[in-house]
Amino acid sequence: MNYKVRFVDYPLHYHRLESELYAAIKEALSGGDLIMRQQLQEFESNIASFLGVDYAIGLNSGTDALYLSLISAGLGSGDEVITVAHTFVATVAVIVHSGATPILVDVGEDFNMDVEQVEGVITPSTKAIIPVHLNGRLCDMEKLMNIASKHNLIVIEDAAQALGANFDGKKAGSFGLTGCFSFYPAKILGGAGDGGIVVTNDKKLAEKISLLRDHGRQRSTGDILCYGFNSRLDNLQAAILSVKLKYLPEWIERRRELAMLYEKDLSSLPQIQTPPPPQSQGRYFDVYTNYVVRAQKRDRLVDYLKECGIEILISWPKPMHHHQALGLSHFQLPQTERISKEVLSLPMNTEISNEQVEFVIESIRNFYMK
Numbered sequence: 275m276n277y278k279v280r281f282v283d284y285p286l287h288y289h290r291l292e293s294e295l296y297a298a299i300k301e302a303l304s305g306g307d308l309i310m311r312q313q314l315q316e317f318e319s320n321i322a323s324f325l326g327v328d329y330a331i332g333l334n335s336g337t338d339a340l341y342l343s344l345i346s347a348g349l350g351s352g353d354e355v356i357t358v359a360h361t362f363v364a365t366v367a368v369i370v371h372s373g374a375t376p377i378l379v380d381v382g383e384d385f386n387m388d389v390e391q392v393e394g395v396i397t398p399s400t401k402a403i404i405p406v407h408l409n410g411r412l413c414d415m416e417k418l419m420n421i422a423s424k425h426n427l428i429v430i431e432d433a434a435q436a437l438g439a440n441f442d443g444k445k446a447g448s449f450g451l452t453g454c455f456s457f458y459p460a461k462i463l464g465g466a467g468d469g470g471i472v473v474t475n476d477k478k479l480a481e482k483i484s485l486l487r488d489h490g491r492q493r494s495t496g497d498i499l500c501y502g503f504n505s506r507l508d509n510l511q512a513a514i515l516s517v518k519l520k521y522l523p524e525w526i527e528r529r530r531e532l533a534m535l536y537e538k539d540l541s542s543l544p545q546i547q548t549p550p551p552p553q554s555q556g557r558y559f560d561v562y563t564n565y566v567v568r569a570q571k572r573d574r575l576v577d578y579l580k581e582c583g584i585e586i587l588i589s590w591p592k593p594m595h596h597h598q599a600l601g602l603s604h605f606q607l608p609q610t611e612r613i614s615k616e617v618l619s620l621p622m623n624t625e626i627s628n629e630q631v632e633f634v635i636e637s638i639r640n641f642y643m644k
């Protein structure tokens with residue numbers, strides 16, 4: 275289908291950065307710098323200073339960032355980990371792969387973990403909480419960190435969708451024992467393929483994750499210190515991501531501008547519930563990795579928008595605990611179930627023009643006036 279408004283416009287995004295990307299790729303390739311070399315180290319140190327943390331370890335994906343965080347923190351069989359069902363399946367999959375048991379709580383109006391529900395599900399087996407900062411907005415980290423410290427629980431942040439977002443002036447990923455990010459191409463900082471990073475202020479944990487990502491090898495001596503994995507971030511990806519990271523603050527501002535455009539015209543429609551608008555002052559600094567609204571007659575609206583040439587995504591039309599294969603059907607999460615019938619993600623990317631956003635808004639208005 276030939277869309278008039280793409281959800282993410284990869285070709286345009288690439289063309290705008292083409293010469294810089296080529297220069298970075300050429301430098302890496304001509305120097306033979308492919309695995310665990312300077313470009314990776316530079317990118318890790320750039321991300322660490324952007325987030326204000328001590329260590330950043332580049333990985334092949336956000337999924338491995340979460341998984342290696344869990345197993346390095348010693349989580350496994352017999353442990354319970356609290357998280358949400360309204361997330362990408364990877365958040366819960368890694369808990370299961372670590373051998374621990376996922377305990378799912380519901381989300382609130384902003385699609386993030388309803389922190390008020392957390393204490394009600396804590397048992398003697400609870401060891402960790404994974405808050406997911408969905409769509410580029412943080413969970414209420416003050417309340418969550420208080421609960422975690424009161425019950426001596428580890429916090430591993432799933433910040434895959436929240437690079438650059440902050441709460442009370444502190445960046446996503448810098449609150450917990452680790453913060454986990456994804457560079458999947460559609461993310462706010464997207465690679466030319468898969469990638470991820472884990473950040474932490476804990477030196478020992480950083481060393482453990484660095485070993486685990488590279489087959490347990492200590493590069494300086496060649497000694498194998500533990501059984502590990504191949505979870506490394508490629509040098510080429512790191513070089514590409516470093517080029518893009520320079521633009522991230524500018525891209526975040528543009529996303530907030532676009533969110534404001536959507537908010538201005540959609541918030542008056544009774545059939546649409548918009549996400550919290552960007553605050554110039556206040557506790558939340560949202561980066562709008564996704565612009566997700568709740569809509570009446572959602573499925574018909576999505577069909578209509580597609581007919582108009584607007585690419586739409588639904589994350590997620592079926593709540594995770596309703597997928598039989600996952601064995602999570604004993605959870606009852608009414609808000610998660612309700613919003614899965616209502617949510618849709620409108621086009622949100624830094625290539626989109628104001629006119630395109632206005633076209634999306636006008637199309638939504640036309641649908642409800644029919």
Ligand SMILES: Cc1ncc(COP(=O)(O)O)c(C=O)c1O
Pocket residue numbers: 334335336337338361362364365406432434435455456457458468469470
């Ligand atoms: C909330 C969330 N958690 C985890 C992940 C996993 O990241 P990756 O796809 O890089 O493995 C994603 C990526 O889509 C995500 O959105």
